[in-house]
Amino acid sequence: MKKLSKEDISQDVFDLYDDYAHNKVDRRQFLEKLSLYAIGGITIPSLLSFIMPNYIDSIIIKPNDSRLQSDYITYQSPKGGGAIRGLLSKPKKMEVKLPSIVVVHENRGLNPYIEDVGRRAAVEGFITLAPDALSPLGGYPGNDDEGRALQQKRDKYGMLEDFIAAFEYLKSHKDCNGKIGVVGFCFGGWISNMMAVRIPELSAAVPYYGSQPTEEETSKINAPLMLHYAGLDQRVNEGWPAYEAALKKYDKEYIVYFYPEVNHGFHNNTTPRYDEAAATLSWTRTIAFFKEKLK
Template sequence: MKKLKKEDIQQEVFDLYDDYAHNRLERRQFLKKLSLYAVGGITIPSLLSFIMPNYIDSILINSDDPRIDTKYITYDSPKGGGQIRGQLSKPMNTKKKLPGIIVVHENRGLNPYIEDVGRRAALEGFITLAPDALTPLGGYPGNDDDGRALQSKRDKNEMLEDFIAAYHYLKSHKDCTGQIGVVGFCFGGWIANMMAVKVPSLSAAVAYYGSQPSKDETALIKAPLMMHNASLDKRILDGWPAFEEALKEYHKKYEMFTYPDVNHGFHNNTTPRYDEAAATLSWQRTITFFKHNLK
């Protein structure tokens, strides 16, 4: 099987994967369309192997990293899914209270990449909680295909309540200062934006390629926002002009960065959509933003 490189893959393949990953294509349709690009020694299995997440080789901060204290907890989400499981992480041997960050997964549950992001943020001096909105259905099932199928069975507004409940859990945690931010990716980006709408006391929100609130919802936002978008992500960028107009009309505090020549999902280092330069810069901006706003 030919070992593929990113430059071997046409942009249309990334676009197909984006449609598949966001449930706009069923697997049979995805494979049929993908077969059109299996030419010149490139097979469908090699394309699938290349484009699907590789969690085993991509984790940056292991769960047993001695610099952080990581464990799983459950908290109550009475308006959402009931008892929700999440990964709680904080720097090891820190006696002072820390600002908090809720880390929100994509449309497939709490997979290893999002757990890793929670631990990365903890290393920066925060107490972090990465909930699994699939908990009521048994939790993240171990692969993203089944995770997407499970998450599609839950109501997105009930899942929003699960993450709002995570905010309240972390805000009252004995090791937290009560200053809480949220960062979310894809579906989680929408959650981050909507938590800014629904939680007046939220200190900051960062949305990676997330869908935008309506104009009326935008009027309710109190927290400063940071948004990271990909120049090749037409679906998300199409909603930006109306959102920006509303942000300006209501005098909201925000920053938006569009990273050139990158795809939706560019921060996720487990797939070939990952772009190291954009991921690194956006994460530096995110951490600086949180350190400024979660004082």
């Protein structure tokens, strides 16, 4: 099987995968359309192997990292899904109470990438909670295809309640200093925006390529925002002008970054949509933002 690189792949393939990852085409349609690009020694299996997530080889902060205490906990979401499982991570050495961050997954549940993001933030000196909104349906099933199918069975506003409940859990945690932020990716970007709408005490929100709230919802935001968008992500970016107009109209604190020539999902280092330069820069900005706003 030919080993592929990004240079071998048409942008149309990345756009097709984005449609598939966001339920615009089903698996049969995805494979049918993908077959059009299986030419010149490139096979469908090689394309699938290249474009689908590789979690095993992509973990940056291992689950047993000696700097962290990282364990699964269960908290209650009375207005959402009930008992929600999440990964709680914090530095082992704590001399004072620390700020906290809710880490919100994409549209497929708490997969290894998002767990890793929670640990990445924890080693920077935060308590992090990465909930699994698929908990009421048995939790992340071990692969993204089934995870997407499960997440479609839940109402997004019910899941929003689960992440608001995660904020409340952290707020009452004995090691939290009371300053809490949120970072989320894709679906989690929308959740991050909406937590800023719904939670007056939220200290900071960092949505990555997330859908935007309405003008009326935007008027209720108190938290400072840092927004990251992918330059090639037309689907999400088309909502930005109206969102920016509302943020300006209501004099909200925000900073926005567009990363040119990168795809939706550029922070996710488990797929070829990953862009190391944009991911590293955006994450450096994110951590600095949280350290400023959650101190």
